Amino acid sequence: MSTPRFQLRSSIGKKLLNGLTGVLLLLFIVAHLAGNLTIFVGKDALNAYAATTHSLGPLLIVIELGLAAVFLVHAGSAISVWRDNQAARDTRYMVSKSKGAASKQTVASRTMIITGLVLLAFLILHLWQFRFGPTTPAYQTTLPGHAGEVWNLHLIVVETFKNPIWTALYVVVMILLGFHLRHGFWSAFQSIGALNPKLRPIAFSAGVVFAIVIAVGFLLLPIFVYLAPDPNAGVLGLVKP
Amino acid sequence: MSAQNGTGLRSYKLKVWRQPRGAAGGKLVDYEVSGIDPGMSFLEMVDQLNESLLKRGEEPVAIESDCREGICGTCGVVIDGMAHGPIPNITTCSLRMRSFPNGATITVEPFRAKAFPIIKDLIVDRSAMDRIQRRGGYVSVNAGSAPEANATPIARDVQESAMDSAACIQCGACVAACPNAAAHLFVGARVRQFALLPQGHPERNERVLAMVEQMDAEGFGDCSNHGECEAACPKSISIENIATMRREYMRAAVGKR
Ligand code: HEM
Numbered sequence: 136m137s138t139p140r141f142q143l144r145s146s147i148g149k150k151l152l153n154g155l156t157g158v159l160l161l162l163f164i165v166a167h168l169a170g171n172l173t174i175f176v177g178k179d180a181l182n183a184y185a186a187t188t189h190s191l192g193p194l195l196i197v198i199e200l201g202l203a204a205v206f207l208v209h210a211g212s213a214i215s216v217w218r219d220n221q222a223a224r225d226t227r228y229m230v231s232k233s234k235g236a237a238s239k240q241t242v243a244s245r246t247m248i249i250t251g252l253v254l255l256a257f258l259i260l261h262l263w264q265f266r267f268g269p270t271t272p273a274y275q276t277t278l279p280g281h282a283g284e285v286w287n288l289h290l291i292v293v294e295t296f297k298n299p300i301w302t303a304l305y306v307v308v309m310i311l312l313g314f315h316l317r318h319g320f321w322s323a324f325q326s327i328g329a330l331n332p333k334l335r336p337i338a339f340s341a342g343v344v345f346a347i348v349i350a351v352g353f354l355l356l357p358i359f360v361y362l363a364p365d366p367n368a369g370v371l372g373l374v375k376p
Numbered sequence: 377m378s379a380q381n382g383t384g385l386r387s388y389k390l391k392v393w394r395q396p397r398g399a400a401g402g403k404l405v406d407y408e409v410s411g412i413d414p415g416m417s418f419l420e421m422v423d424q425l426n427e428s429l430l431k432r433g434e435e436p437v438a439i440e441s442d443c444r445e446g447i448c449g450t451c452g453v454v455i456d457g458m459a460h461g462p463i464p465n466i467t468t469c470s471l472r473m474r475s476f477p478n479g480a481t482i483t484v485e486p487f488r489a490k491a492f493p494i495i496k497d498l499i500v501d502r503s504a505m506d507r508i509q510r511r512g513g514y515v516s517v518n519a520g521s522a523p524e525a526n527a528t529p530i531a532r533d534v535q536e537s538a539m540d541s542a543a544c545i546q547c548g549a550c551v552a553a554c555p556n557a558a559a560h561l562f563v564g565a566r567v568r569q570f571a572l573l574p575q576g577h578p579e580r581n582e583r584v585l586a587m588v589e590q591m592d593a594e595g596f597g598d599c600s601n602h603g604e605c606e607a608a609c610p611k612s613i614s615i616e617n618i619a620t621m622r623r624e625y626m627r628a629a630v631g632k633r
């Protein structure tokens with residue numbers, strides 16, 4: 136038999152890729168949420184945040200392409216793992232039950248491919264709506280302390296989420312993201328061999344907290360925009376007469 | 377004491393997977409057993425069923441067993457959807473009928489995985505595990521006789537941890553219980569057992585690479601960290617062994633000894 140080699144295509148290699156990109160996506164999702172929270176401050180805060188990222192110029196393109204690669208490797212490795220697993224059990228059990236106790240099996244762990252594919256479809260829609268949203272003169276605005284005009288991302292956000300259908304869709308997808316993260320959070324660290332018997336239970340429990348914080352953090356945003364009488368003023372708009 | 381916990385003889389309705397040798401499929405067949413002592417093992421209950429089947433001139437249920445004391449690893453079946461039945465950390469042969477309330481319906485199926493083809497009824501071919509074992513589940517250096525105790529000091533916890541991994545009896549319950557039919561717990565235990573001890577170090581990299589290669593070639597699934605294997609393992613082998621295998625696999629990539 137030929138000398139065995141390290142293979143990224145092996146069952147272990149695929150999960151190393153899936154886990155490593157998973158950890159990067161965890162970092163990304165935290166950063167993304169932090170940026171989005173500027174909406175609660177108001178129109179200028181969000182547009183200033185957008186203007187700052189755009190001022191990165193070519194570096195932004197590099198970051199975006201890197202992120203796209205991370206998403207593609209993550210989804211690709213995940214789909215490949217899923218296909219292997221479909222093939223590995225050709226006859227299903229008539230009765231199947233978790234044996235509990237040590238098991239880490241959850242609704243979340245069993246539906247990773249579903250929540251993942253929803254996230255992939257959502258990602259395309261989401262980029263289409265916002266990253267590649269309208270830039271016509273109607274979507275330019277001024278920003279205090281900023282020469283000339285900037286892109287009015289805030290207007291796109293408000294226009295989108297004043298529509299209850301978009302708000303409802305985003306809320307549902309964010310709940311599914313929460314499920315993906317409930318298993319994904321601890322699983323990513325396990326996949327790259329970063330856990331030991333002490334850390335494992337902590338990471339497993341922390342996954343619940345992480346999932347809830349991220350999902351709720353994101354879904355409050357469309358709800359806020361939908362309900363706020365004056366989203367331009369941020370949360371202050373809620374208390375102003 | 378209720379009838380459920382009493383020591384009186386019990387009756388059960390069984391649904392047993394029957395699949396003739398060489399057949400592509402099978403089905404659950406209903407049986408009834410009575411006069412079952414709660415202290416009987418699950419296998420003894422099946423023996424009793426088989427005796428009554430033989431008396432009626434029917435084909436007995438094929439089920440594997442050898443030691444009947446939890447060490448050989450041959451007896452595994454899936455009982456009520458759980459590998460080795462509902463009680464954690466024991467084999468099917470150690471399972472007692474007192475774990476099933478009188479009158480219960482019990483479903484018995486073989487371990488199901490593409491890499492474990494069904495031979496007959498509840499017996500599956502687990503030689504895929506032997507073939508993985510042959511790719512590195514041993515040391516080929518001459519380890520000699522027991523060395524002088526202080527010549528190669530090994531910390532007590534390391535020694536215990538290696539022993540925990542070595543407790544694997546190659547029963548295949550981890551594969552049976554895994555939603556992905558992955559064999560990572562078994563292979564991880566083998567890899568970790570040798571990775572922790574100096575005798576395993578000369579072949580450390582080749583071992584993990586070869587065993588993983590064979591595991592994939594046999595058609596086992598990939599690990600999604602469901603952790604169901606640990607729950608089903610009669611020897612409480614932890615998924616720490618899977619984490620170790622992943623670390624060893626990465627280590628082998630950079631060629632470190
Ligand atoms: C915001 C986007 C996403 C985040 C933050 C994210 C995060 C994660 C994390 C942290 C893991 C655990 C990795 C591991 O167990 O090694 C994971 C696993 C997984 N992801 Fe994602 N993911 C995202 C998008 C996607 C997409 C677009 C797909 C598309 C198919 C996907 C499918 C999966 C699947 C199937 C798994 C489980 C793989 C397995 O069975 O072991 N994810 N994800």
Ligand code: SF4
Nearest residue numbers: 544545547548550609
């Ligand atoms: S790891 Fe546990 S369940 Fe898997 S083969 Fe070994 S003893 Fe059986």
Ligand code: FES
Nearest residue numbers: 444448449451469
């Ligand atoms: S018959 Fe040997 S372990 Fe059950």
